[in-house]
Amino acid sequence: MIRRLPKVELHLHLEGSVQPELALALARRRGVALPGVEHGLEGVRREYARPFKTFREFVRLYVAVSSCLQEPEDFAEVTVALARSLAEQQVRYAEVTFTPMTHVSQGIPAEIITHGLNEGRVRAREEHGVELAWVFDIVRCFVDQARPTLQLALQERERGVIGLGFAGPEQPRWPYEPFAAVFAEARAEGLRALPHAGEGMGPESIRGALEVLGAERIGHGVRCVEDPELVALLRARRVPLEVCPTSNVATGVVPSLERHPLPKLLAAGLEVSLASDDPPMFGTTLTDEYLRCAGAFGWSPGQVLDLAAAAVEHSFMPEDAKAALLEEQRRVATGAPS
Numbered sequence: 001m002i003r004r005l006p007k008v009e010l011h012l013h014l015e016g017s018v019q020p021e022l023a024l025a026l027a028r029r030r031g032v033a034l035p036g037v038e039h040g041l042e043g044v045r046r047e048y049a050r051p052f053k054t055f056r057e058f059v060r061l062y063v064a065v066s067s068c069l070q071e072p073e074d075f076a077e078v079t080v081a082l083a084r085s086l087a088e089q090q091v092r093y094a095e096v097t098f099t100p101m102t103h104v105s106q107g108i109p110a111e112i113i114t115h116g117l118n119e120g121r122v123r124a125r126e127e128h129g130v131e132l133a134w135v136f137d138i139v140r141c142f143v144d145q146a147r148p149t150l151q152l153a154l155q156e157r158e159r160g161v162i163g164l165g166f167a168g169p170e171q172p173r174w175p176y177e178p179f180a181a182v183f184a185e186a187r188a189e190g191l192r193a194l195p196h197a198g199e200g201m202g203p204e205s206i207r208g209a210l211e212v213l214g215a216e217r218i219g220h221g222v223r224c225v226e227d228p229e230l231v232a233l234l235r236a237r238r239v240p241l242e243v244c245p246t247s248n249v250a251t252g253v254v255p256s257l258e259r260h261p262l263p264k265l266l267a268a269g270l271e272v273s274l275a276s277d278d279p280p281m282f283g284t285t286l287t288d289e290y291l292r293c294a295g296a297f298g299w300s301p302g303q304v305l306d307l308a309a310a311a312v313e314h315s316f317m318p319e320d321a322k323a324a325l326l327e328e329q330r331r332v333a334t335g336a337p338s
């Protein structure tokens with residue numbers, strides 16, 4: 001049932017979705033020193049499969065893959081490849097995080113990026129039937145990139161940008177306050193505030209995302225379990241968490257899937273959806289997240305359906321599309337005729 005179930009993906013990075021084969025092709029095309037490239041595809045695959053010991057090691061691979069994207073066709077190609085993979089998993093709609101200033105700061109003009117993303121998004125819909133929305137992401141250690149990211153997001157609103165993300169090393173030295181004005185402006189303009197928080201740091205960071213940035217959903221947020229008052233607050237405000245279990249194991253946020261706090265989050269009545277984050281870099285897919293969690297936590301088909309429906313509810317799809325997808329999920333899950 002999990003494989004056939006129509007799905008929505010809410011926490012997925014475009015640059016982190018590039019498969020090793022495509023990363024190698026792009027690296028060769030653009031002359032980029034991707035880790036492992038000297039040993040060909042096997043070398044790149046080994047780098048992807050290497051368990052990340054630190055967030056910094058993960059970022060090294062992520063940045064190297066990002067720097068392979070240089071021309072409009074590169075951005076389009078990775079977008080279409082992502083859509084193909086999503087379509088194979090019955091993902092109908094995805095809110096995809098993309099970090100424009102990473103590329104702009106390496107000398108890629110914003111027009112090249114947006115041209116490629118838009119072409120990719122149109123082809124995703126036409127060739128694979130997958131609807132993509134963009135979340136333009138700000139890296140928390142680069143304060144001066146916040147306003148240009150907002151400007152680009154506003155400019156591209158008609159081409160699928162729905163919100164601002166916020167990611168990078170979650171550490172006390174990179175506080176939320178310098179970003180408050182940009183997020184307030186984004187929200188006033190109707191963009192969604194969709195920061196990562198509660199992954200590298202604990203409850204105080206989630207509170208910062210809520211109070212300083214006005215977060216409407218939290219990327220990860222799993223460490224809220226350390227603070228019952230925060231759990232109560234998230235429940236009262238119905239702030240959804242985008243939970244990426246395999247990612248959390250890979251980056252050492254939790255020691256193992258079996259010890260992941262996901263069952264606790266659900267038992268506490270929090271709004272939760274499952275997501276894959278950077279799937280090939282963490283050796284997963286959205287389908288795998290459902291399969292692994294259903295196995296580890298003994299979920300019934302009804303519980304799987306509830307989680308898949310939660311992703312639809314927490315998304316920013318148009319209401320009529322949400323209703324149609326929820327109905328389709330119910331039909332597939334119950335085996336009812338269409």
Ligand SMILES: [Zn+2]
Pocket residue numbers: 011012013167196219277
């Ligand atoms: Zn993420």
